[in-house]
Amino acid sequence: MPAINLVDIHKTYRGKVHALRGVSLEVNDGEIFGLLGPNGAGKSTLVKIIMTVIYPTRASGTVLGLPIGHIDGLRKIGYLPEHHRFPGYLTGSQVLNYFSALSDVDRSTRKKRSSELLHRLGLGDWGKKKISTYSKGMLQRLGIAQALMNKPQLLILDEPTDGVDPVGRREIRDLLSELKAEGHAIFLNSHLLSELEMVCDRVAIMVKGKVTMQGTIDSLTNESKRIEIEVECSPPDWSHEAFDKVEGHTMTKLGDDTSSVQHLIDRLRAEQCTIRSIKPVRETLEDLFMRAVDHIDNPGSHGGKK
Amino acid sequence: MRLFKALLLDAYRQLSAAKLFWLTLGLSVLVVVMYGSIGFNDEGMSILFGTINVENEYITAGSLGARGLYLSIYSGILVAYWLAWIATILALISTCSIFPDFVCEGSIELSISKPIGRLRLFFMKYLVSMLFVLLQVSVFCIGIFLCVGLRLGEWNWMLFAAIPIVTIFYSYLFSITVLTGILTKSSIASLLITGIFWMTLFSVNAAEGVLTGIMTSQQVQVERYQESIAKQQIEIEAIIAKSQDDFRIESRQAKIEEMTNENIQATELLDTLEAFHKPISWILTVLPKTSQTISVLDRWLRSDDGFDLSAIMGGDMSDIKEIDPTNHMAVRRETERRMQDEYDGRSLWYVIGTSLIFEGLILWIASFIFCKRDF
Numbered sequence: 183m184p185a186i187n188l189v190d191i192h193k194t195y196r197g198k199v200h201a202l203r204g205v206s207l208e209v210n211d212g213e214i215f216g217l218l219g220p221n222g223a224g225k226s227t228l229v230k231i232i233m234t235v236i237y238p239t240r241a242s243g244t245v246l247g248l249p250i251g252h253i254d255g256l257r258k259i260g261y262l263p264e265h266h267r268f269p270g271y272l273t274g275s276q277v278l279n280y281f282s283a284l285s286d287v288d289r290s291t292r293k294k295r296s297s298e299l300l301h302r303l304g305l306g307d308w309g310k311k312k313i314s315t316y317s318k319g320m321l322q323r324l325g326i327a328q329a330l331m332n333k334p335q336l337l338i339l340d341e342p343t344d345g346v347d348p349v350g351r352r353e354i355r356d357l358l359s360e361l362k363a364e365g366h367a368i369f370l371n372s373h374l375l376s377e378l379e380m381v382c383d384r385v386a387i388m389v390k391g392k393v394t395m396q397g398t399i400d401s402l403t404n405e406s407k408r409i410e411i412e413v414e415c416s417p418p419d420w421s422h423e424a425f426d427k428v429e430g431h432t433m434t435k436l437g438d439d440t441s442s443v444q445h446l447i448d449r450l451r452a453e454q455c456t457i458r459s460i461k462p463v464r465e466t467l468e469d470l471f472m473r474a475v476d477h478i479d480n481p482g483s484h485g486g487k488k
Numbered sequence: 489m490r491l492f493k494a495l496l497l498d499a500y501r502q503l504s505a506a507k508l509f510w511l512t513l514g515l516s517v518l519v520v521v522m523y524g525s526i527g528f529n530d531e532g533m534s535i536l537f538g539t540i541n542v543e544n545e546y547i548t549a550g551s552l553g554a555r556g557l558y559l560s561i562y563s564g565i566l567v568a569y570w571l572a573w574i575a576t577i578l579a580l581i582s583t584c585s586i587f588p589d590f591v592c593e594g595s596i597e598l599s600i601s602k603p604i605g606r607l608r609l610f611f612m613k614y615l616v617s618m619l620f621v622l623l624q625v626s627v628f629c630i631g632i633f634l635c636v637g638l639r640l641g642e643w644n645w646m647l648f649a650a651i652p653i654v655t656i657f658y659s660y661l662f663s664i665t666v667l668t669g670i671l672t673k674s675s676i677a678s679l680l681i682t683g684i685f686w687m688t689l690f691s692v693n694a695a696e697g698v699l700t701g702i703m704t705s706q707q708v709q710v711e712r713y714q715e716s717i718a719k720q721q722i723e724i725e726a727i728i729a730k731s732q733d734d735f736r737i738e739s740r741q742a743k744i745e746e747m748t749n750e751n752i753q754a755t756e757l758l759d760t761l762e763a764f765h766k767p768i769s770w771i772l773t774v775l776p777k778t779s780q781t782i783s784v785l786d787r788w789l790r791s792d793d794g795f796d797l798s799a800i801m802g803g804d805m806s807d808i809k810e811i812d813p814t815n816h817m818a819v820r821r822e823t824e825r826r827m828q829d830e831y832d833g834r835s836l837w838y839v840i841g842t843s844l845i846f847e848g849l850i851l852w853i854a855s856f857i858f859c860k861r862d863f
Contacts, residue, residue: 195862233601236862256603263601267594269498271505283494284602328598 183247184208185336185367186215186232192240193227193391201227202238203391209336209384214358214368216378218467219388220475225371226264228388229340232369233261246335257286260334262325264341264371270314274305274324277313282331292331299327304353318345326354330361337361338369343377355381379467387474394474399467406465407438411447415455421446431458438462491604492612499616503582509620512578516624519570520631523561527639528554555640562632562647563786571625571654572782579621579658580665584679586617587669596863606859614666614851621658625651646788653785656840660776661686663847667854670861686778693779696772699765700830705823706758712819713751720744776843780831784839787832 186209193202201224209215219225230236234251241250248255268277278296287295300309303323313321322345329337343351358368358381372378378385379399386396395402408426411433424446427434435443440462450457465473503509527534532544533554546553589595590613600606629648637643664685668678720740727734835841 230597233597235597235600253603256601261601263594263597265594266598267592269502271501276501280494280498281598281602283490284599284604286490286603
């Protein structure tokens with residue numbers, strides 16, 4: 183059973199602003215799923231619909247096997263909203279205590295979990311300090327701790343590394359991997375494509391309220407896999423037929439089958455052409471993202487698969 | 489219960505983090521100390537622990553006057569002015585940001601994404617927001633209870649009635665703060681609109697009170713004229729029975745005619761006033777009755793001995809039961825007595841019940857918006 187199974191989610195705000203235009207996606211148990219898209223794509227709207235902060239215009243599907251917004255479902259979800267604001271008069275421990283009490287976590291568990299999570303997120307010495315003294319990165323880590331207080335089956339994090347320094351980001355990535363290993367399903371919403379690429383099992387790209395691509399990063403970038411050979415000599419005439427693309431001193435063969443280029447390398451060497459580099463190349467998540475955005479803006483261009 | 493406890497604790501932390509909370513509490517304690525500094529002795533009353541002495545035979549230690557005065561200072565001045573005005577203004581300033589902060593972006597998502605119904609969350613948040621007033625008034629009442637007990641030897645539990653009365657009074661205003669806070673998400677806007685609403689209520693209450701006063705006074709005048717006319721007629725009949733040529737008959741008839749004309753004018757004025765009074769009364773019926781709610785406490789605390797602080801302050805220390813209709817002072821006193829009867833006759837259902845219905849309506853609108861809104 184998938185952790186999240188959204189089918190045909192629509193959201194139209196007053197003034198006929200179509201934020202979501204039939205979004206369908208699936209997040210499996212125990213995987214890290216990344217949702218990416220440009221500003222205004224509808225990512226946060228989608229997350230807020232899952233968390234009942236926003237009401238959908240039309241929606242069906244399930245979250246943890248229950249209808250979207252079901253109270254029992256919410257009990258098993260940990261959520262870190264984007265730009266979250268904790269009350270400045272509380273200490274770190276009090277924040278964890280207060281918000282987990284709202285999640286119906288009992289007192290003894292709250293006490294135990296808050297101390298455990300503060301240590302796990304590197305805030306062990308800060309639990310008794312007012313959060314008005316916290317840095318942005320510390321607040322972000324506290325937010326993640328808050329989302330973990332109810333031992334959620336599903337963790338939804340909206341821009342979790344926002345404002346966090348590179349060391350902190352690495353710690354958060356490691357934490358996410360640990361949580362995945364513990365069996366949590368994690369739904370990440372982020373602008374940081376490189377971060378997502380490093381931790382996500384699957385991603386979906388949203389543009390203008392629609393999911394344009396969805397799948398594993400490997401499957402989405404598969405068709406862009408190629409082998410590039412850079413030489414010092416001018417590419418020989420036969421190379422234009424033997425390679426898929428020749429540009430300057432670089433010859434490209436599509437696909438990732440290395441055996442298909444062995445005889446071409448031999449031929450180049452036989453012609454005393456010095457080979458500078460041979461490298462397998464594939465699209466980055468950023469390239470994929472740009473392609474998806476470009477496809478929506480220019481529908482006639484080469485797009486991705488859905 | 490777990491949720492309510494968490495919200496209550498959070499409300500306490502929020503309030504105790506605000507300097508204004510402690511300032512208001514400090515001022516409340518100061519007011520209580522000032523009240524406690526008032527004492528009574530064989531000569532009269534002492535203020536500021538004997539620094540100022542007021543000699544008066546009606547308010548000596550152990551007298552009914554002393555008791556009535558001490559309790560009237562509590563209900564008529566401390567509750568009516570300190571709690572119902574100054575402390576309420578400070579409370580509104582302190583609490584006006586609760587709902588705007590609660591529904592602001594980045595904060596509301598954390599609360600409404602929890603496994604709690606929005607309606608439940610809204611009303612619990614509303615109730616715990618009353619904590620400010622509840623704590624302030626409770627501390628105040630405990631202080632007053634001790635003062636009254638030590639000064640009068642009377643442990644009057646009715647003094648604690650101020651806690652629900654002032655909290656209810658405050659809740660009328662706070663419901664507007666909540667509605668505007670949810671609509672505008674701005675503390676300043678909600679404070680400003682609540683202030684305007686309060687002043688509107690005050691004006692309507694005052695207008696109704698003034699019109700009721702003038703009408704009652706006119707009613708007393710009309711009755712006075714009617715009584716005088718009837719008296720003159722009896723006298724004329726008595727004179728005519730003795731002699732039909734008596735010179736007094738003409739002058740008496742002229743006086744009757746004059747009074748009849750004045751009576752007609754007074755009756756017409758009464759009708760005109762009633763035309764204004766009726767719509768204001770209807771409007772007031774559906775609005776919260778702020779001053780009348782506070783006056784309920786005065787009604788409950790007033791003893792059966794007929795002691796009246798307003799009478800003392802007006803220089804009337806006598807126990808006059810007979811009204812001389814031709815005496816202007818007596819007419820005024822009769823008007824005040826009737827006004828008192830009129831207000832005492834207004835049921836709790838009318839004073840508090842209808843006000844709570846208004847508050848309920850405002851809260852229903854606020855909760856509807858809260859429950860249906862996309863945040």
